[in-house]
Amino acid sequence: MAKAIGVDIGGTGIKAGIVDLEHGTMASDRVRVPTPEGASPEDVLIAVQTVLKTLDVQDASLPLGVAFPAIVKRGKTLSAANVSKQWVNFEAEQFFRDGLQRNIVFVNDADAAGVAEARHGAARDVIGLTLLTTLGTGIGSAFLYDGVLVPNTELGHLNYGSYESVERWAATSAREREGLTWAEWAERLQAFYSHIEFLFSPDLFVVGGGVSKNASDFLPLLDLKTPIVPAIHRNNSGIIGAASLAGD
DSSP, rough: OOEEEEEEOOSSEEEEEEETTTEEEEEEEEEEOOOOTTTOOOHHHHHHHHHHHHHOOOOOOOOOEEEESSSSEEEOOOOOOSGGGGTTBBHHHHHHHHHSOOOOEEEHHHHHHHHHHHSSSSSTTTTTTTEEEEEESSSSEEETTTEEEEOOGGGGGGTTTBBSSHHHHHHHHHHHTTTHHHHHHHHHHHHHHHHHHHHHOOOOEEEEEEGGGGHHHGGGOOOOOSOOOOOGGGGGGHHHHHHHHHHO
């Protein structure tokens, strides 16, 4: 059984696991540590080393993929919405290669989740445009056309009203911060998804992130022309996608 390691770095937690590449499923328990306060590169590296040690794979020869919440272009992080500003224009892939003393594949977290869902999940064999969104600390997005990833879309950073980024108003963190009911939050999601539906005319919406486990509490409240479904791999999509890309 071909395996690889996936690490998914988020605004609040860093998760990792071993992935069965043939089936796109977890081949180990998922391990998690909190994202260090401030999320500086040095502190995040130490946290990644910790989860790899917990998995007992710090010296393994398995391919390793790392997913990160930023625009990632040729190994460099070009944005930093929910992490330290030190990540802007930072040679992140090389930093992790040096720090972990191994080759890695480094990718945007939502793009990784999109790859997982296209290969082994809710977007598998979908013809046309699948638009995956991850709802968490922010809102990540991935575009998949006939299963092929179009990288580095940032729909969570669309302007909305007085908000510089719509994720500040409609992400899961906003629901938790403001104590919104599912119905109140769904009204915000309705505005977000209706807008991007008009802009891109997708064939399918897939909703990932930790809150996808509660999909029945809010997805039925949305009124869209486009089918909208939860990610099959839920909050493991980033791990599975990062590992899948590393195993290519």
